[in-house]
Amino acid sequence: MSHFIGRHPIWSLVIVIGIAILLFLIFAVWPPELEQVLGRKRIFLSALLNGITLGGLYFLVASGFTLIFGLMRNVNLAHGSLYLFGGYFGYEVANGTGSWVFALVATFVVVALLGIVLQFTIFRWMEGQDLRQTLVTIAISLILADLMLWRWGGDFYQVPMPAWLGGPVEVPLVTAVRSSGELVYLSYPLVRLVILLGAVVIGVLMWLALNRTKIGMLVRAGVDDRDMLSATGIRVQLLFLLVFAFGAGLAGFTGVVGGTFQSLQQGEDIKILLASLVVVIVGGMGSITGAAVGAVLIGLADQFGTVYMPTYAVVLTFVIMVVVLALRPQGLMRGN
Amino acid sequence: MALVEAARAPASAKPESWSWTDTFQQYPALWLLALFLLILPAFASNFVLIELFGWAMILGMIALSLMFLAGYGGMVSLVQMTVAGCAGYMIAIFGTSVMTDISLGWPWWVGVPLAIVIAVIFGTLSGVLSVRTEGIYTIMITLAIASAFYYFTLQNYTIFNGFSGFNAVRTPQAFGVEWRSPVPFYYLILFWTVVSYLAVVYVSRTPFGLALQGTRDNSRRMAALGFNVTAHRVAAYAFAALIAAIAGVLLVWHGGQISPGTAGVGPVIDILIIAVVGGLSRPIGAFIGAIIYVILRTFALDALVMVGLDGKRFQLLIGVGFLLIVLFSPDGILGLWARWRARYARGNARDGRA
Numbered sequence: 001m002s003h004f005i006g007r008h009p010i011w012s013l014v015i016v017i018g019i020a021i022l023l024f025l026i027f028a029v030w031p032p033e034l035e036q037v038l039g040r041k042r043i044f045l046s047a048l049l050n051g052i053t054l055g056g057l058y059f060l061v062a063s064g065f066t067l068i069f070g071l072m073r074n075v076n077l078a079h080g081s082l083y084l085f086g087g088y089f090g091y092e093v094a095n096g097t098g099s100w101v102f103a104l105v106a107t108f109v110v111v112a113l114l115g116i117v118l119q120f121t122i123f124r125w126m127e128g129q130d131l132r133q134t135l136v137t138i139a140i141s142l143i144l145a146d147l148m149l150w151r152w153g154g155d156f157y158q159v160p161m162p163a164w165l166g167g168p169v170e171v172p173l174v175t176a177v178r179s180s181g182e183l184v185y186l187s188y189p190l191v192r193l194v195i196l197l198g199a200v201v202i203g204v205l206m207w208l209a210l211n212r213t214k215i216g217m218l219v220r221a222g223v224d225d226r227d228m229l230s231a232t233g234i235r236v237q238l239l240f241l242l243v244f245a246f247g248a249g250l251a252g253f254t255g256v257v258g259g260t261f262q263s264l265q266q267g268e269d270i271k272i273l274l275a276s277l278v279v280v281i282v283g284g285m286g287s288i289t290g291a292a293v294g295a296v297l298i299g300l301a302d303q304f305g306t307v308y309m310p311t312y313a314v315v316l317t318f319v320i321m322v323v324v325l326a327l328r329p330q331g332l333m334r335g336n
Numbered sequence: 337m338a339l340v341e342a343a344r345a346p347a348s349a350k351p352e353s354w355s356w357t358d359t360f361q362q363y364p365a366l367w368l369l370a371l372f373l374l375i376l377p378a379f380a381s382n383f384v385l386i387e388l389f390g391w392a393m394i395l396g397m398i399a400l401s402l403m404f405l406a407g408y409g410g411m412v413s414l415v416q417m418t419v420a421g422c423a424g425y426m427i428a429i430f431g432t433s434v435m436t437d438i439s440l441g442w443p444w445w446v447g448v449p450l451a452i453v454i455a456v457i458f459g460t461l462s463g464v465l466s467v468r469t470e471g472i473y474t475i476m477i478t479l480a481i482a483s484a485f486y487y488f489t490l491q492n493y494t495i496f497n498g499f500s501g502f503n504a505v506r507t508p509q510a511f512g513v514e515w516r517s518p519v520p521f522y523y524l525i526l527f528w529t530v531v532s533y534l535a536v537v538y539v540s541r542t543p544f545g546l547a548l549q550g551t552r553d554n555s556r557r558m559a560a561l562g563f564n565v566t567a568h569r570v571a572a573y574a575f576a577a578l579i580a581a582i583a584g585v586l587l588v589w590h591g592g593q594i595s596p597g598t599a600g601v602g603p604v605i606d607i608l609i610i611a612v613v614g615g616l617s618r619p620i621g622a623f624i625g626a627i628i629y630v631i632l633r634t635f636a637l638d639a640l641v642m643v644g645l646d647g648k649r650f651q652l653l654i655g656v657g658f659l660l661i662v663l664f665s666p667d668g669i670l671g672l673w674a675r676w677r678a679r680y681a682r683g684n685a686r687d688g689r690a
Contacts, residue, residue, distance in 0.1 A: 132662060142651055143655035149648075150652075318481075
């Protein structure tokens with residue numbers, strides 16, 4: 001930390017000022033002049049929280065994507081299809097059994113198995129052929145998309161939410177002051193907060209698993225130098241299978257989560273794929289921390305863009321990607 | 337990039353004294369094909385001319401620009417369809433359409449060059465962005481650019497008119513010819529197809545093209561030899577963008593309309609499929625892929641219904657076909673053909689000895 005400040009004094013100052021402004025915007029009661037410029041504080045706070053929770057969702061999808069890429073050099077363009085399939089499957093399970101938690105677990109297992117089948121029957125045979133693997137994932141995403149359209153059609157689906165997650169809660173953030181001096185607090189859907197918490201917990205667990213366990217050590221070693229790892233006698237194929245299963249399962253799991261607080265429909269697979277692509281390009285390939293930073297950035301850009309400049313929202317996301325590519329082609333959180 | 341390496345173009349194996357006539361002497365089928373396409377309007381219906389061959393040639397040109405980047409430069413760019421879409425949008429904006437409050441109604445000799453220039457700039461800038469990273473990153477970055485363009489045109493109403501896009505974009509009348517009528521339009525497409533095909537064949541033999549193939553095979557060695565690898569790659573993007581832009585102009589005239597779906601993620605992937613299925617090793621592959629795609633697209637619906645399947649399962653057919661090609665013949669139809677000929681030649685040689 002002090003190392004960073006020493007090396008980049010100006011950037012550090014900019015970051016500190018940025019954080020100070022952000023904290024002021026979040027906690028202070030906005031003076032009328034500010035409300036004139038930025039609109040109601042409630043809208044700003046909702047956009048902020050929506051952006052962060054959306055970032056949580058993006059993080060869950062993108063972390064699987066980035067792990068699979070980092071270890072196997074496999075750009076899995078079917079990742080969005082796994083997400084959508086997970087969502088539809090979770091919808092069926094949740095409707096059939098009535099249990100949301102069971103749907104989450106069952107979806108994770110089933111999509112992970114699907115990932116194992118894919119890795120075992122197809123990708124294993126074309127290791128080291130990046131482009132061919134990517135083309136195969138494109139073919140798989142086309143096939144899956146059409147099969148899902150066949151089965152579920154073009155309608156909207158929403159995974160039924162358990163009762164204990166429903167309804168809004170009051171968040172201790174002041175949005176306005178009534179003329180009587182009473183403070184008005186922001187009320188926010190509980191489900192989004194729970195999902196954000198879940199994303200953080202999963203992120204921390206993943207970080208611990210990668211940095212504190214033996215398997216995590218193997219994965220990190222494989223990301224750095226796959227050939228050396230296999231030369232030391234590790235059964236890398238087993239490791240690949242494990243990581244692919246985990247990444248796929250996580251994508252399916254996130255599909256259920258996304259299907260709960262957003263909705264599922266045809267075309268969602270491409271949206272999620274695009275989001276994961278941009279997140280890992282911005283954050284840096286193969287880096288979990290990068291996926292987290294990128295996901296929050298892109299989630300915020302998405303929501304603030306939609307609120308403050310509706311017809312140019314995509315451009316904001318895109319500009320972030322372009323700036324990162326121009327300044328740090330390897331991504332924000334990745335060494336050279 | 338093993339696939340591109342497997343599908344390496346045979347350019348470097350050619351003797352020094354290469355010329356156009358050699359190419360045509362080597363492949364007499366090309367003469368026959370050229371003759372066939374020239375006299376096609378004499379006996380084919382307008383539907384066959386425009387909806388089959390015209391469309392296939394336009395898609396083939398876009399796939400050709402991808403083939404140039406992927407086959408000679410080793411850069412699989414998914415942005416080519418978007419470049420074409422960009423040119424098409426510019427035609428609709430500068431020219432005439434139903435949306436009179438956006439379309440400027442400028443004459444074609446202003447609008448068309450301007451549209452092509454803007455699309456080439458767009459394609460070159462995409463190239464500048466994506467050549468900063470290597471190998472498989474290209475496909476991700478260009479896919480991100482392509483989908484950003486799609487969502488942008490979908491959301492933006494002030495310039496791109498959002499979801500509905502532009503309708504009734506007229507093919508102009510020029511030099512006393514009504515280019516909208518099928519036969520002139522067919523020849524217009526044919527002309528630009530031939531020009532771009534010959535341009536790609538020619539450029540691949542120039543010092544620039546050979547250097548580009550060098551950067552594909554070993555970029556570090558080329559850099560050590562003093563070649564500016566980045567500049568070669570960006571120039572390749574610019575050249576490919578020019579072909580795609582011309583195709584985009586023809587595309588919007590062909591359909592008479594343009595909307596976000598024209599350059600959506602689906603068509604972007606379709607162009608990749610066309611190029612890969614045809615074969616990335618030679619320019620003709622792009623057109624082989626395109627004609628197969630167009631025939632499937634036009635007749636698969638009826639064929640599927642005929643064998644008792646739902647006609648809507650077209651994408652499934654495309655997906656499975658693409659999967660099979662990628663799994664079993666990484667260099668596409670051209671690769672299958674080469675393998676079949678090799679086996680045939682071996683068989684002949686064996687028979688000769690016996």
